[in-house]
Amino acid sequence: MSTSLLLLLVAIIGVIGYVAGSRRASVLANGKSSNLHSRPGYYGAYVGIWATLPAILVMVVWNIAAPTYINSTVRGEFPAEVQAESAATQNLAYGMIGAIARGLNLATPEEVAAIDAGGDVRAILAGKGVPLADQPQPYMIAAAKHLNEMNATSAMLLSVAVLLVAVGGALLAYRSIAARFRARNRVESVILVSLIVASSIAIFTTVGIVFSMASEAIHFFTMVPAHEFFFGTVWDPRFAAAGSGGTSGQFGLIPLLLGTLYIGAVAMLFAVPIGLFAAIYMAEYAGSKFRSLAKPLLEVLAGIPTIVYGFFALVTVGPFFRDLSAQMAGLATGNYQSFIQAQSVLTAGFVMGIMLIPYVSSLSDDIITAVPRSLRDGSLGLGATRSETIKKVILPAALPGIVGAILMTASRAIGETMIVVLAAGVAARMQLNPFEPMTTVTVKIVNQLTGDLEFTSPQTLVAFALGITLFVITLCLNIYALFIVRKYREQYE
């Protein structure tokens, strides 16, 4: 029985359990709902949960355990000379057995007979769309048959077990229904558990990400000393030439970090004032009609993929700055030599700033709107103008939240990649001229991880060290932002 059919059956049992459970509860209630501890639906849900949840758990556990068991059994049956080979060879053999097993399932009985008679297994299976790398050895066909048998047995046992558990669970729960039985509390605790599971998934994923990055990063630091990475001023991860075998590159983080912070700072320079002003206008001055139109429009900016901003930078903004600078230089010195390069810190920062405007404005708008109306009235009632009210009462009250919003935006700026690739180039340079190209940590991560890779060289592993550095920086920024927001939140409560 296939898994989906089994799931369907379990679901049907669950529904039947629900209906039966609520019926029985209704009967027990005897027309007077106060006789019952909970509403009939809760009794139904209780039976339904007992019918489905344990059965699904059994299915999950079985689907994890059974393949492992079958795998080890099949491997245990390998001939002694194969078992003596390396793990990689054994894996290849097992992969081939799996392929044969799949092919045998597809083959007609005549074809199976032909294979048993010593026919060309490779050709027959190729006709079934299962390609084999090599002509299989005889023991493999036997093993494949055994594999198929075990799989079939496992599937059958699973079906029986799951159905038994489902029906059994439903019956048990059904029998436990009584007038004073606290079905509602039980059902609600199941819901509570599922809520907890859902919220912990995100946390565990974060922890998992950190660990996976950390292990690779540690691997990197065994090859390149940490101080050379963190304090190195040259980024030159030469890919080792064939045969040289040495780790001849230099992996200085400083130029990349400087580029990241520089471009991020330029972006914030554009995004923060514009975003904040827009937020103040939206929250304090704009009429409700204009606001309901303009706010979603502004937020559409946030939905544009960053690669599109990258195009914009590459095709429009970069050349515009270059031509503008050429004209300016021409007017000033008579020499039409552009001093802003098409790919530059300025271009990337400017376009990234535009991308960040909706983040700043939308977050700040929410924060400004959250300042209680009573504070506004208090200030206006004293004869302050709107602008004085905003400057002296609303912004100070909203400041912690706004700072938090800006820090969160900054961590986005630091993580941005596509705009930088297209607008500021990939040259890792250490300089402070905003009109020259620079690059960032994220761009170099992409660079190091594109192409054919071997995960043993520092040239590749450095990406993980960069990644975890970036992660720590943005994490600190976010934690600090949260801290600020928390610390000052009670101010006007």
Next chain:
Amino acid sequence: MNMMNEAAIEKAVDQKMNTVPYKMIGKDVSVYYGEKRALFDVNLNIRENTVTALIGPSGCGKSTFLRTLNRMNDTIDNCRVTGKITLDADDIYDPNIDVVELRARVGMVFQKPNPFPKSIYENVSYGPRIHGLARTRAEFDEIVASSLQKAGLWNEVKDRLHEPGTGLSGGQQQRLCIARAVAVSPEVILMDEPCSALDPIATAKVEELIHELRTNYTIVIVTHSMQQAARVSQRTAMFHLGNLVEENDTDKMFTNPDDQRTQDYIMGRFG
């Protein structure tokens, strides 16, 4: 005999109040929120250095009328005011009148204490600062001290002027808001249910304060509590469904009102 006596007293009070000049005059004041009309041609005059109480059931328009007196209704979208309101001789809805200046002359205290999230000192000096009433540190100190004294809060906060105003108790916060309003030296102070969020002891203090403020300021107070109206005011105006039902001396209003609806409301038959 008794009846005559009462009538005589009544008349005396009436005459006493009737000699007081008007500070603000409201003529045919109507207020619309969009299509909905909230006030219907209200004619109500506010006497100088008098506490005028506005009473009436919820939604009767008393707060709306109060807010027309310093144009706080301007801050509400699609609110429209017609009719004429004067402060002394100035039409306050005249386009030439600066609303900022008007609100400096007609201060306001709100239902819920709303100190700014700043220090006590800054709360009080806020108004003088924006209106340029003081220049040196000493002048500000002087205004802050005298305002807090007038609000009866000085002794409680003089040692912690630079702690946040939000850290005070509810009653202290409301008196801080009164000090804040007084600091601008307004002529009229509007109070919108100033004690509704306070406990009885804090309420008593605020009422006592209102009594004292009356010598220097004209006060208009909206209240839900009939006892409070009787305790603090000399004149009372009763609103119902957006209409002014009756306006009279408080003593007369609570003993022998002219209008049946006032009688019913005071006796607790509706509202």
